[in-house]
Amino acid sequence: MSAPGERMEALRSWIGREEVSRETLTADRVRHYCATLDLPLPVADDEALDAGAPAPGLIHFCLMTPDAPTRALSADGHPPKGGFLPPVPLPRRMWAGGSVVRTGVIRIGDTVVRRSRIADVQAREGRSGPLCFVTVQHDLTVDGRPVVSERQDLVYREAPRPADAPGPRGGSPGGGVPGACTGNGCPVSGGSARQSVPVGVYRERVELSPVLLFRFSAITFNSHRIHYDLAYAREVEGYRSLVVHGPLQACLLFHFAERLRGAPPTRFDFRSGAPLFDDAPALLQAQEAEGGGLSLWTAEENGAPAMTATALWGGTEAL
Secondary structure, X not given: OOHHHHHHHHHHOOOOOEEEEEEEOXXXXXXXXXXXXXXXXXXXXXXXXXXXXXXXXOHHHHOOOOOOOHHHOOOOOOOOOEOOEOOOOOOEEXXXXXXXXEOOOOEOOOEEEEEEEEEEEEEEEEOOEEEEEEEEEEXXXXXXXXXXXXXXXXXXXXXXXXXXXXOOOOOOOXXXXXXXXXXXXXXXXXXXOOOOOOOOOEXXXXXXXXXXXXXXXXXXXXXXXXHOOHHHHHHOOOOOOOEOOHHHHHHHHHHHHHHHHOOOOOXXXXXXXXXXXXXXXXXXXXXXXXXXXXXXXXXXXXXXXXEEEEEEOOOOOOO
């Protein structure tokens, strides 16, 4: 077996590895989530935001977050490799997408138990070089009752080449940075032909900013520097500006769908195809989909989709 094949087999030995973590949801956690995303509190009176009050649908993104000591973080701000996640020998890691199925409501005061399992590890060759995809399955329960089933798709890839440079705003969704991949925050090459872009039936404008990205990094305890360190994002990673988190885009689309239908989706699937940056407003767009659902996406003004998503309602007990 070749050396790359042997390394891949070693990484695939992580399949089936499990980890259990838990955290009790506090009212402050819900307040900070809602404040960051400009959402109304889930109860009419702030004083009623206490034990038993329901939490927003994706609040679990803020729970059981990695808590590696600062001294152990890598140069890009990520926790060290190994342990639960396989030690993929590619330096850049992004959240490429995932799926969330809600079967219950998480409430303030609930102790949420998350059982995580490495479901798959796959190597592929992309236009920018080797890629490694790691699929993580999270099952969340409260008092033994299932509340969320989540699949998380992570992508690893090579470091940027020295020749990579940030591109100007406009022209291409990724700002003209060479090297494409399927993960969120991956620079993409700017083609010369202008492609037609979809226009949603429903549209909502979102003002992106370094403050929004910083606050989301804070509530999710995410220290990846491309989201808050502009010099690092430009000079080291080759992006044109700060990169909007994949999970932040997912939250924006999820709650957009909730506003359109008056209830949070019970199933939400999302995938990142191109980066979105903080130096231009974003458009949340949606149109009707088969099965009574919605197709949604984020994009810059007149730009191609950055993240695409599908929201569905029903199929589980009333939430």
